[in-house]
Amino acid sequence: MIEKVLKGKSTYWMWLAVLGTFIAIGAACYVRQYMFGLGLTGMSRDVSWGLYISQFTFLVGVAAGGLMLVLPYYVHDYKAFGKITILGEFLAISALIMCLMFIMADLGQPLRGLNVIFFATPHSMLFWDMCVLWGYLLLNCLCGWVILTAERKQVHPPKWIYIFVYISIPFAVSIHTVTAMLYCGLPGRHFWLSAIIAPRFLASAFAAGPSLIVLACLVMRKFANFDAGKEAIQKLTTIIMYAAIINTFFFLLEFFVGYYSEMPGHMHSLEYLFFGLEHDGHVYNNLVPFMWGATLFSFTGLGILAYMKISKVFDYRLVGVAATLIFFSLWADKGLGFVFGGFVPNPLNEVTEYIPTANELGITIGIWATGFFILTLLYKIAVGVEHEIES
């Protein structure tokens, strides 16, 4: 099956070349960081996690989002997802590889990374996160490959693989739950110390992952002659809509708790994210545009989806716009605001703002490009198999 990645149209090769360029830039930036240390990033003593960890957090969600295809297809036997379930599994693989790369990029001593295994520490949530992330990655590789191979031979997949498919369902939930637990179990970080973080992560994941799959389907429909089917896309938009609404609802609950209780610790981060935090005569607000942008994107995207449902129209372009808006709103919410906002103010009630450096951005973009590179190859294989069956 692998040979399928070697044959493609010129758009395919151009796309890979563009990604390859970004990967090269990212690699060069990483070499610089490796030689000098994390001082090349914008992180500081006060904001000690930056883009790397925030992208990691967001991408764990994207990986978990594949569940929204696996669950209906395998558990509820929803046939319309038959063609695209494999896309969910392959998206999980590339998202998890990005996650692991972001973690490595963030380590101060990357060569000692294996210490997490040598000195396994079960009371650290990071240990469990490593376990479930690797577990989910391997499960998806296994299930994706076995099922695709069977599909290609046009036989039923072997029975034993379903055991792993069913195991992967709670695993998908666990990866994002445990990732939430990295944050929500820390005393003294009020913005994170909330039991709703895990459910909110899951809700946003179940919107972000499917949004990306919808976008991939639209792109492949145009460029790769792959039609996921109108019914499947429509069902996905319904899933995205409900998940995004639940995420918004959870977020508004955080607002209520903060602003109705008026407990300073519960308000400060929200204030910093949405209105700017005044401190010692200076207003800190560099994330405000992102958060309001996310709000606007989210409501517009939801509005478009709702409009399509109510007036029973279906238009691929509208779906594309809505999925893009929702994807970016969730990215700004979790991939920026959630992590950076949690560090403001610091435990000594001081404010330090975080602005990523060019080198850091280079690495971040490089890792995203690597993920999309892998995703492209995997989808190329999936679509190639699909075409082979059709002909």
Add this chain to the structure above:
Amino acid sequence: MDTKRRKFLKIAGAAALAGIGAPAIVKLTSSAAIASEAVQHETAAHGEVAAATGVRLGMVIDMRKFAEQPELLDQAIAACNKVHNIPHFPDRKNEIKWIWKAPYANVFPELESIHKSEMAKKAPFAVLCNHCDNPSCVKACPTKATFVQPENGIVAMDFHRCIGCRFCMAACPYGARSFNWQDPRPFIDTYNAEFPTRMRGVVEKCNFCGERLALGLEPACVEVAKSAGAMVFGDLNDPDSEIRKVLDKEFTIQRNPAAGTKPSVYYIV
């Protein structure tokens, strides 16, 4: 738990009595691992509870004394910086701090009030790692590179094991930890060959001068501030220790006790 604890305190008390006549420093470092004289203490306190709880080192910071002598805190900080090869970075982003100064409002944000004493308004407060009894940094660390020394309760670091994930920095509710964003060595003012320098990419913080205690010395900051009575260091589990006498007499506060980490550093304000 309570009966267990009381029983332990009794044993520890008896053990301390057995140490009467020994130089004061013995009680300070009363643990087999950090001072040889303490072996006797350990044996005396031998028992199922004592082995687990043992000595619990702590500190009282008397801010009244520091306010009276403003230069004293600077000297204590300088002493720590010097013995521990703490680099001096000009920018806030790279800062490495083991003990430093901050206003009351920042050290005790939960206890901040409008009408506080002149001293709380003006004097800079000393801030350092609390060597918590239930440290969230230790709970978070995925490699045990930060850990509790069972013999004295110090929350210590293994710089050679730390992978630099900075989970402990997010977990510490007191902002006590610093990360080496770049090679710190060029930024060390005066080099002390007795203490290791750190490499880039690892976390560090106050170690309660574990290396000095092992030699029978007091922490460097305490050595400076002790004569003025501004800092008292000792075994919190020993009811006859100097620190316990101070704690019995004076009303003290701790930083953010609501975090549940049970800090071992107490402040007299």
